Amino acid sequence: MxxxxxxxxxxxxxxxxxxxxxxxxxxxxxxxxxxxxxxIVFAEAHVARLVAAAASLGFAxxxxxxxxxxxxxxxxxxxxxxxxxxxxxxxxxxxxxxAEPRPMLWASAAPVAPGFAFAPLRLHPTAIRRNETSPxxxxxxxxxxxxxxxxxxxRAAGFDEALFLNTRDAVACAGTGNLxxxxxxxxxxxPLHDGVLAGIVRGEILGSATxxxxxxxxxxxxxxxxxxxxxxxLTNSLRGIAPVTAIGMTVFTDHPAMAVxxxxxxxxxxx
Amino acid sequence: MxxxxxxxxxxxxxxxxxxxxxxxxxxxxxxxxxxxxxxIVFAEAHVARLVAAAASLGFAxxxxxxxxxxxxxxxxxxxxxxxxxxxxxxxxxxxxxxAEPRPMLWASAAPVAPGFAFAPLRLHPTAIRRNETSPxxxxxxxxxxxxxxxxxxxRAAGFDEALFLNTRDAVACAGTGNLxxxxxxxxxxxPLHDGVLAGIVRGEILGSATxxxxxxxxxxxxxxxxxxxxxxxLTNSLRGIAPVTAIGMTVFTDHPAMAVxxxxxxxxxxx
Numbered sequence: 001m002x003x004x005x006x007x008x009x010x011x012x013x014x015x016x017x018x019x020x021x022x023x024x025x026x027x028x029x030x031x032x033x034x035x036x037x038x039x040i041v042f043a044e045a046h047v048a049r050l051v052a053a054a055a056s057l058g059f060a061x062x063x064x065x066x067x068x069x070x071x072x073x074x075x076x077x078x079x080x081x082x083x084x085x086x087x088x089x090x091x092x093x094x095x096x097x098x099a100e101p102r103p104m105l106w107a108s109a110a111p112v113a114p115g116f117a118f119a120p121l122r123l124h125p126t127a128i129r130r131n132e133t134s135p136x137x138x139x140x141x142x143x144x145x146x147x148x149x150x151x152x153x154x155r156a157a158g159f160d161e162a163l164f165l166n167t168r169d170a171v172a173c174a175g176t177g178n179l180x181x182x183x184x185x186x187x188x189x190x191p192l193h194d195g196v197l198a199g200i201v202r203g204e205i206l207g208s209a210t211x212x213x214x215x216x217x218x219x220x221x222x223x224x225x226x227x228x229x230x231x232x233x234l235t236n237s238l239r240g241i242a243p244v245t246a247i248g249m250t251v252f253t254d255h256p257a258m259a260v261x262x263x264x265x266x267x268x269x270x271x
Numbered sequence: 272m273x274x275x276x277x278x279x280x281x282x283x284x285x286x287x288x289x290x291x292x293x294x295x296x297x298x299x300x301x302x303x304x305x306x307x308x309x310x311i312v313f314a315e316a317h318v319a320r321l322v323a324a325a326a327s328l329g330f331a332x333x334x335x336x337x338x339x340x341x342x343x344x345x346x347x348x349x350x351x352x353x354x355x356x357x358x359x360x361x362x363x364x365x366x367x368x369x370a371e372p373r374p375m376l377w378a379s380a381a382p383v384a385p386g387f388a389f390a391p392l393r394l395h396p397t398a399i400r401r402n403e404t405s406p407x408x409x410x411x412x413x414x415x416x417x418x419x420x421x422x423x424x425x426r427a428a429g430f431d432e433a434l435f436l437n438t439r440d441a442v443a444c445a446g447t448g449n450l451x452x453x454x455x456x457x458x459x460x461x462p463l464h465d466g467v468l469a470g471i472v473r474g475e476i477l478g479s480a481t482x483x484x485x486x487x488x489x490x491x492x493x494x495x496x497x498x499x500x501x502x503x504x505l506t507n508s509l510r511g512i513a514p515v516t517a518i519g520m521t522v523f524t525d526h527p528a529m530a531v532x533x534x535x536x537x538x539x540x541x542x
Binding site: 017019020023027092106110127131135142152 | 273275283284285286287288289290291292293294295296297298301328329352354356361363364365366367368377379381398399400402404405406407412413414415416417418419420422423426438446447
């Protein structure tokens with residue numbers, strides 16, 4: 001089932017213009033949100049980020065339509081991962097966008113396996129660098145092949161997810177989430193300019209950390225520094241907070257802060 | 272008009288699975304070739320490169336079907352740019368590919384403006400780096416946003432194309448083509464490991480340069496070195512050889528070698 005062209009349709013197939021730049025050039029962005037009991041968790045933040053992503057690529061999408069698409073799909077699939085995609089729409093051959101782009105918007109739902117959220121995972125550092133020199137490193141664009149390839153490597157090596165450094169050797173993120181490192185009560189996460197998506201859960205944690213006794217810091221981290229942290233965790237909208245139990249050969253044992261942060265996020269998600 | 276699902280169809284719209292990973296993740300590759308008098312120029316090399324690109328992403332596409340798609344479109348549009356796209360096909364949510372991918376293949380044609388091929392152009396160095404740490408830097412994948420954004424910057428600054436350095440400050444390529452620099456009789460082009468597509472025209476020139484009195488070299492180039500070259504040119508399958516007349520503020524005057532190389536390439540294209 002899809003929300004496509006203003007309505008819910010059965011299946012995942014739709015009449016689509018194969019000159020759509022989302023398909024030909026990855027010229028678009030997407031959002032992944034969690035539906036709980038038919039409600040989009042942190043809905044406003046998700047809508048605002050997708051609108052901002054399109055704007056930063058140079059085309060406009062209507063926040064009301066995005067919210068409607070998300071809501072419509074969540075009504076049909078009350079417990080699900082909701083993916084909303086926007087593209088610049090079709091265009092002539094070449095890189096130059098059409099003068100008057102006609103953006104496309106659709107949304108879909110997928111089941112989230114029970115136990116997926118908040119489950120611990122193990123990270124495999126990849127040799128592919130996150131390219132922080134590109135604005136796309138701070139967006140969920142349709143060009144996700146680096147993450148696909150690195151995730152494949154990670155799986156082949158017996159890990160759950162890839163860990164990316166950027167081109168200046170700073171820690172960036174996991175293939176599908178932001179990273180946090182705890183040092184005492186200091187809770188550090190890489191700044192956006194290190195090639196990092198402004199994750200919705202990342203923002204939530206940065207905003208609420210002080211209330212729970214942590215000192216949030218957006219700062220660059222090296223890999224050796226990350227490996228010395230008291231605890232490391234990944235955040236995204238479907239996993240919530242995923243405690244990292246290993247990065248390569250380095251093992252992390254359970255840390256009491258994790259339960260505090262997870263309880264706080266669960267409460268915020270339910271609010 | 273498209274070649275899609277084994278046949279030529281009118282228009283550019285087709286029933287398409289919006290969970291196709293080419294669209295959701297940029298998980299696919301494409302090829303751009305030139306049709307002259309209904310014949311694909313350097314057809315075998317184009318087919319082989321697209322098959323190799325898919326293989327390096329981990330899925331198989333049939334070279335015979337690719338050749339058929341290209342030929343069918345070129346028969347309908349004898350003088351055109353032929354774009355052939357392959358994707359890994361549809362898949363479930365997430366990065367992991369399906370166990371048995373069902374790749375998609377289609378081809379389309381677009382007019383090439385008279386005077387586009389062999390026309391000189393001006394390059395604008397972009398701050399976005401070509402990420403040579405990623406295998407995708409050596410492929411024409413569906414994730415082309417960096418090139419789109421850099422081309423927009425270049426146009427806004429009054430230039431024709433963007434010039435990319437890689438993350439180690441070596442010259443990589445233009446947004447849509449390979450680069451060559453002439454130093455006396457030495458004809459240098461960045462090696463693939465600097466984050467460069469194995470361009471078909473690039474390969475043709477490397478293979479034939481010696482016969483025309485040049486010494487071909489695949490080696491890393493810095494930007495200052497490139498700016499000191501006797502001549503610089505861009506190559507791709509539609510432009511052929513495009514003499515570069517400026518890189519930022521540095522101007523290049525016409526060089527007699529250009530006419531020799533262009534005549535040689537024209538002959539090879541017509542063969």
